[in-house]
Amino acid sequence: MKKWLMGFAGALMVAAGFAQAQDFEEGVHYEVIADEATSKPEITEFFSFYCVHCYRFEPIAKEMKSEYPDAFKKAHVSFISPRGNVGETMTQAFVVAQKLDKEEELAAAIFDYNFNKNSMLTSKEDIRNVFIVNDVSGDEFDKAMASFSVRAAAAKMDRRASNLGVNATPTFIVNGKYQMLPQGFRDSDNFLEDFSELAGYLLEK
Numbered sequence: 001m002k003k004w005l006m007g008f009a010g011a012l013m014v015a016a017g018f019a020q021a022q023d024f025e026e027g028v029h030y031e032v033i034a035d036e037a038t039s040k041p042e043i044t045e046f047f048s049f050y051c052v053h054c055y056r057f058e059p060i061a062k063e064m065k066s067e068y069p070d071a072f073k074k075a076h077v078s079f080i081s082p083r084g085n086v087g088e089t090m091t092q093a094f095v096v097a098q099k100l101d102k103e104e105e106l107a108a109a110i111f112d113y114n115f116n117k118n119s120m121l122t123s124k125e126d127i128r129n130v131f132i133v134n135d136v137s138g139d140e141f142d143k144a145m146a147s148f149s150v151r152a153a154a155a156k157m158d159r160r161a162s163n164l165g166v167n168a169t170p171t172f173i174v175n176g177k178y179q180m181l182p183q184g185f186r187d188s189d190n191f192l193e194d195f196s197e198l199a200g201y202l203l204e205k
Contacts, residue, residue: 024201029184030174033165037175041203043072044173046161048080049090049110049121051169058111060192061170067196071203074103075157077169083122089145092154093127096144100136109134174202 026032045061047054065072076094081087090110097106109130113119121127124145131141144150164173172180180198188194 024198025184028181029198030178030180030202032177033173033179034177037177041071042175043068043199043203044176045072045074046077046164046166046169046171046173047074048077048087048169049094049107049114050080050082050087052115054170055111055115057170060195063192063196064172064199068199068203074107075161076154077161077166078154078158079161079167080169082120086122086124086127088154088158089124090121090127091157092145092150093131095150095153095157096131096141099144099150100140102134102136106131106134106136172199174199175205178202178205 024030043064045057045064047057047061061072061074074094076091078085078087078091081090094103094107097103110121110127113121113126113130121130128138128141132138164176164179166173172182174180180195180202182191182195185191185194
C-alpha cells in the first residue's frame with residue numbers, strides 16, 4: 001500500500017510538471033531565437049539605464065537574481081543614447097561598476113538620477129560624478145574607464161546583443177536560445193511570479 005501511494009504521488013508530480021510546462025507556449029510566452037543553447041544555464045537581461053521600461057522592470061530583475069543567482073546576469077546596451085555616444089560610455093561605466101563590485105548600488109543611483117530626480121546623465125562627467133558620490137574616486141573611475149579590459153567587456157556586451165538580435169529593452173534571453181515575451185502575460189494575476197517561473201522552465205528546457 002505504501003509503495004502504491006508513493007508511486008501515485010510521483011505520478012501526480014510528473015503530471016503537475018507536465019501541466020505547468022504546457023502553460024508556457026512557444027510564440028506566446030517565449031520564442032526560439034537560436035538553434036543551440038549556451039553550455040551553461042543563463043538568464044541575461046539586456047537593458048539600458050536610459051530605458052524607463054528597464055527601470056520599471058527592476059523588481060522583476062531583482063526577483064530573478066534572487067531566484068536564480070547562479071544564472072542571472074545583466075548586460076547593458078549602447079544603442080539607446082540621449083546624446084552622442086553616451087550610451088557607449090554608460091555601458092563601459094556599467095562594466096566598471098561590476099568590476100568594482102558596486103553594480104547594485106550604482107545601478108540604483110543611476111536609475112534614480114535618470115527617472116526620479118529628472119536629472120538625466122548625458123555626459124561622461126555626469127556619470128563620473130555619480131560614481132564619486134558613491135565612494136569611487138575620480139582617479140579610480142578614470143583609470144578603469146581607460147582600461148582595455150573594460151572597453152573589451154563593454155564591446156562584448158554590445159556584440160552579443162547584436163548577435164542575438166536585441167533591438168529593444170528590456171529583453172530577457174535564456175540560455176542564448178529563448179527570448180521571453182512579457183506581452184504573453186497580459187492576463188496574468190501575478191506577472192512577477194509567472195515571468196520568473198517561465199525563466200526557470202526555459203532554463204531546464
